[in-house]
Amino acid sequence: MIDNIAVGKTIARLRQNKNMTQQQLAAALSVSHQAVSKWETGAALPDVQTLMALTRLFGITMEQLLDGEVPEDRVEPPRPASPFEEPIQNIGNFVNNIVGSIFRPQKDADADDDGAMDAEEIQAAGECGEAPRDEAPEAGEGGDDSFDVEKLIQMAPFMSKAAVDELLLENKAKLTAADIARFAPFASQDCLEKLIQSNESDINWDVLRRVAPFLKREMVDKLAKAASKGGASVKRAVNQAGINTDDLGRTVQDVGQKIGAGMEKAFRKAAKLGGDVAEGVSSAIGGIVDGMKERQSRADALRRAACERALQDEKWDWLADHIPELKDEELLREIAQKANGLGMHDWVLEHLNGYADTRTIDAAIEAGNWGWLGDHVWQFEDDLQEKIARAAAQQENWQWLSTYAEQISLENCADEIGIAAYKAEARVLARQIAEHCMTEAQRERLADEVIAAGDMEYMQQLVELLDEAYIGRMLVAAGQAGSWDRVGLFVAHADQESVEKLMELAIAEGNFDAIDLLDEYL
Numbered sequence: 001m002i003d004n005i006a007v008g009k010t011i012a013r014l015r016q017n018k019n020m021t022q023q024q025l026a027a028a029l030s031v032s033h034q035a036v037s038k039w040e041t042g043a044a045l046p047d048v049q050t051l052m053a054l055t056r057l058f059g060i061t062m063e064q065l066l067d068g069e070v071p072e073d074r075v076e077p078p079r080p081a082s083p084f085e086e087p088i089q090n091i092g093n094f095v096n097n098i099v100g101s102i103f104r105p106q107k108d109a110d111a112d113d114d115g116a117m118d119a120e121e122i123q124a125a126g127e128c129g130e131a132p133r134d135e136a137p138e139a140g141e142g143g144d145d146s147f148d149v150e151k152l153i154q155m156a157p158f159m160s161k162a163a164v165d166e167l168l169l170e171n172k173a174k175l176t177a178a179d180i181a182r183f184a185p186f187a188s189q190d191c192l193e194k195l196i197q198s199n200e201s202d203i204n205w206d207v208l209r210r211v212a213p214f215l216k217r218e219m220v221d222k223l224a225k226a227a228s229k230g231g232a233s234v235k236r237a238v239n240q241a242g243i244n245t246d247d248l249g250r251t252v253q254d255v256g257q258k259i260g261a262g263m264e265k266a267f268r269k270a271a272k273l274g275g276d277v278a279e280g281v282s283s284a285i286g287g288i289v290d291g292m293k294e295r296q297s298r299a300d301a302l303r304r305a306a307c308e309r310a311l312q313d314e315k316w317d318w319l320a321d322h323i324p325e326l327k328d329e330e331l332l333r334e335i336a337q338k339a340n341g342l343g344m345h346d347w348v349l350e351h352l353n354g355y356a357d358t359r360t361i362d363a364a365i366e367a368g369n370w371g372w373l374g375d376h377v378w379q380f381e382d383d384l385q386e387k388i389a390r391a392a393a394q395q396e397n398w399q400w401l402s403t404y405a406e407q408i409s410l411e412n413c414a415d416e417i418g419i420a421a422y423k424a425e426a427r428v429l430a431r432q433i434a435e436h437c438m439t440e441a442q443r444e445r446l447a448d449e450v451i452a453a454g455d456m457e458y459m460q461q462l463v464e465l466l467d468e469a470y471i472g473r474m475l476v477a478a479g480q481a482g483s484w485d486r487v488g489l490f491v492a493h494a495d496q497e498s499v500e501k502l503m504e505l506a507i508a509e510g511n512f513d514a515i516d517l518l519d520e521y522l
Contacts, residue, residue, distance in 0.1 A: 005042035006068035012040040014058040014070065019189065020213055023379075028213040029053050032378060034407050057213075059156060059186040147171040149179050156186035165191040177202035181210035189215060196223070221324045304328050311335055316344070320351050336360075345369075349376055358384065365391045370400050382409035393417045398426040405429070406436045415442035419449050422458070431461050444470050456489060463493050472498020479505045484514050491521055 015025050015036075022040070026033040029050055038044040046054060055062050064070050147167070156164050164186045168175065172195055175183075180195045187195075192214060196203060203223070212220045307326055310318050311334065319335060326332060336352045340359045348360050361384055364373050373388055380388070385408040392400050398421060410417060414437040422430040434443050443465050450459050451474060463471065472494035478486040479502050487502060494502075499521045506514035 002045065002066055003042075003068065004045055007045060007066060008040045008042040010065060010068045010070055011036075011054065014054075014060070015040075018058070018185075018214055019216060024213050028057060032407060034378065034409065037409065057185045147174055149175070153182055156183060159186070161186065161188050161191075168195060172198045175199065177204065177207045181207045184211045184214045187214075189219075193219065218324070300327060304331055307331055307335070311338060316347065320347070323351050345372065349379065358387075361388060370397060374400065374404055377404060377408055382411060385409045386411070386413045389413060389417055393420045396424055396426075398424065398429050402426075402429045402432065405433050410437040411439075414438040415445045418442070418446050422446065422449060427458060427461075434462060434465055440467055440470075447474075456486060460489065463490055466493070468493055468495040469498070471495070472501075476501050476505070479514075484511065487514065488517055491518065494521070496522075 015022070020028075021033075022036040023033045026036045029036075031046075031050065035044070035046075039046055045051075051062060051065065055065055058065075060070055147170075152164075152167060164183065165188050168183060168187055168191055175195060177199050180192065180199060183195075184192060192211060196211070208220070208223055215223070303322070303325055307319060307322060307328075308331065310322075311331075316339070323332070323335070332352060336348050336359055339348045339352075340363055343363075345360045345363060361373070361380070364370075365388070370392070377385055377388055389401065389405070389408060389410055390413055392398075393416070401417065401421070405417075410433065414433055418430045418433040418438060421427070421433065430446065434446055438446070443462070444467075447459065447462055447466055447470070450462065471490055475487045475490055475494050476498055478484075484506075491499065491502070499518055503515065503518045503522065506512075506518060
């Protein structure tokens with residue numbers, strides 16, 4: 001038997017491993033993001049065609065997906081590429097130059113006995129961009145003449161990402177842009193970005209559409225802009241995408257790996273001359289890193305000033321082009337507030353997303369623009385979808401809720417809205433919400449309201465949705481109150497323990513009609 005919960009957890013792990021949001025996965029599969037949410041919580045299973053699409057997307061077998069047993073190499077999160085790689089390599093060259101100048105006067109007097117590269121060799125290697133001579137050449141420098149794209153695409157679902165990355169990078173000169181798109185589900189983000197860089201002249205909208213679910217959103221934004229201007233801009237977009245100074249600390253920790261073994265040897269030689277020299281080199285590196293942060297800070301300040309002026313002059317087209325580069329949340333909210341004040345709700349939704357959704361929704365609800373809300377509700381975060389649903393219930397817009405209830409998240413308010421619909425005589429909607437949106441506890445709260453109203457006719461519509469233990473508790477309470485007619489209506493749905501308790505009550509009362517009824521269910 002297929003375990004919905006296990007399958008859902010597997011889909012969620014695989015999606016997170018690809019750094020995809022639920023909306024991105026939904027777009028890749030041509031389904032709603034509510035459907036993805038239901039899969040991942042175990043509330044539903046994808047259909048057969050979608051399951052096949054998931055196996056292709058994540059590079060696993062159908063059996064692995066349904067059993068929830070995914071190889072570890074498919075769930076290890078890829079390390080995001082650092083936007084500071086090139087500056088760090090430059091730091092390596094800088095340090096090599098310093099150490100080279102230190103050792104040049106002492107080269108003859110203090111030769112290196114262990115065969116390691118001396119300072120001048122390190123310096124020369126750094127300046128020429130070459131790896132130290134005891135290092136293996138990087139992937140991509142020459143490939144295997146027997147490389148076969150079709151054979152690799154068949155094997156990729158069964159290989160680790162590291163192995164796929166290695167083969168692709170070694171043979172990147174033989175890959176077309178279309179090939180890159182085919183390998184996107186099986187390669188790491190870092191590998192995809194390098195392949196795109198090496199094929200920037202061939203990258204087009206179709207390729208971008210196919211690789212977009214497997215790249216960071218910042219990367220996709222910049223690639224899309226670059227593609228609109230022509231392939232020559234793509235490489236620049238790759239280099240600029242995703243800069244985040246929060247990654248700086250982790251990146252600096254990786255300096256030794258980024259600049260190669262020559263860096264380590266340089267520090268060993270510097271240490272031979274004394275702690276002061278090594279400390280000086282370390283301080284120099286710190287200065288460069290601080291300088292990088294300062295330049296980034298100045299650039300952010302200038303971008304903010306430009307956006308403030310554009311906001312003042314209401315240059316909305318210009319702002320739309322430059323908002324992706326703006327990191328200042330306060331300014332983004334200011335832009336959203338002014339745009340909303342001018343009734344530009346569609347513009348806000350398209351360009352500002354989460355920074356302005358609350359204001360957009362409030363304005364649309366106040367204006368009674370339910371058609372617009374229905375068109376866009378699926379794009380909002382879950383808490384905002386619930387806000388809209390509550391507002392619809394308060395305005396008794398049951399028709400809108402009947403149309404959209406199954407498409408949006410009602411996780412924290414399904415019982416509230418279902419009970420309101422029931423009390424307002426919108427009982428078909430209440431049943432619909434109970435079946436598709438409520439948790440077991442929420443269904444029980446709705447049932448409590450129905451029982452309190454003595455509405456056993458409507459209770460019969462809910463009974464199949466309720467847990468048998470809850471039905472049993474309800475019937476025991478009814479039997480204790482002498483409501484044996486109610487027991488007769490629902491005993492077929494009660495759990496065995498409750499039936500036995502009811503039999504004990506019937507025997508104690510000498511109610512032989514109830515005894516005969518209950519005996520059928522013992």
